[in-house]
Amino acid sequence: MPLEATIAFIHDLTWNDVPEDVRERVRLLQRDIVAVSLAGRETPAARIAADHATEQHPGCAATALVDGRRLSATGAAWANGVLANALDFDDGHRLVKGHPGANVVPAALAVAEAAGATVEEYLTAVVVGYEVALRAGLLLHARSGEYHGSGAWGAVGAAAASARLLRLDADRTGHALGFAEYHAPLAPIMRSVAEPAMTKDACGWGAMLGVSSAHLAARGYTALECTLVGDDVGALWHLRDVYVKPFPCCRWSHPAIQAALELRLEHAFDSESGGGVGYARSRRGGRSRGRGRERRRKRSTHSPGRWRSRWRAAPSAWMMCSSPLSRTRLSRGWQHWSRSRSPPSSRPSFPDAGSRN
DSSP states (O other): OHHHHHHHHHHHOOGGGSOHHHHHHHHHHHHHHHHHHHHGGGSHHHHHHHHHHHHHSOOSSEEOTTTOOEEOHHHHHHHHHHHHHTTSOSOEETTTTBOSHHHHHHHHHHHHHHHTOOHHHHHHHHHHHHHHHHHHHHHHHHHOSSOBOTHHHHHHHHHHHHHHHTTOOHHHHHHHHHHHHHTOOOOBHHHHHHSOOTTTTOHHHHHHHHHHHHHHHHTTOOOOOOOOOOSOTTTSOGGGGEEOOSSSSOGGGHHHHHHHHHHHHHHOOOTTSOSOOOOOOOHHHHHTTOOTHHHHSOOOSSHHHHHOHHHHHHHHHHTTTSSHHHHHHHHHHHHHHHHHTSOTTTOOOOOOGGGGO
């Protein structure tokens, strides 16, 4: 049965069971989430989330990465989940169309710190969380006609990682997964694409719910059986197809940005060249341009620019290629993302994270 197989995977997996290439990918993703979290520290959303957690989820069990303040495990999972996703620079997976890392890693990090886990215990829990979350996302998209944001399925992976670190028994682990699925945020992401706001992918909610689910299950809180589980855990490693982003914005706009950069290099135009740049959108890319009230209101936060394709492609053409170093960084970032979305049989080994900067 899928649930029993998933629970066994959650608790029986060891770090040595994880293939070396998957372990290397996890190490890379840890470095990546640190980088995007550091970059996101100055965003309004990250500051608001941390201040809210300080007031509503106080404690000293775990660390808020925005500035090192101490919070409860649930508070830290929430604040760090918002932080990791604040710039839309965090890792992703094409088939689930979302961000697993910003759900799983903040939850695992908070619980691991609170529980005094070792680095190996933490990394193994992260592997568990990613694999469970990605399967939950695939199953949710397959059965739902509406496109749900990452927190809707990431919460299940966050609960899996938390349950492992808390050493819950099989029965209580099942309840933790069921609780996370039942109470997961709806996160109608296409509304957030059309009218950008800080709601985004609900990663903070997914991380916090996963931690809360495991802690409630530990106390004996019961839930319905989780249905967002697969029976191929340990046989197929979805972590191999998790990519890092070369640009801090929605993935649907990356081809336009890369095209703008390549055209600028090829034709050597600049902001003084005159004329204009035409922009044709794909069906999905068009949805990410924003509409309705967002078009009319004053853009007072960073969030709308993460979604609107023109806002992202134009600066790429005019500014981001201004030096050889900038061109090298952007080119390498694009290569990383392109390779990570290739079929596993044709994808080369992932480059060292040093070229991510």
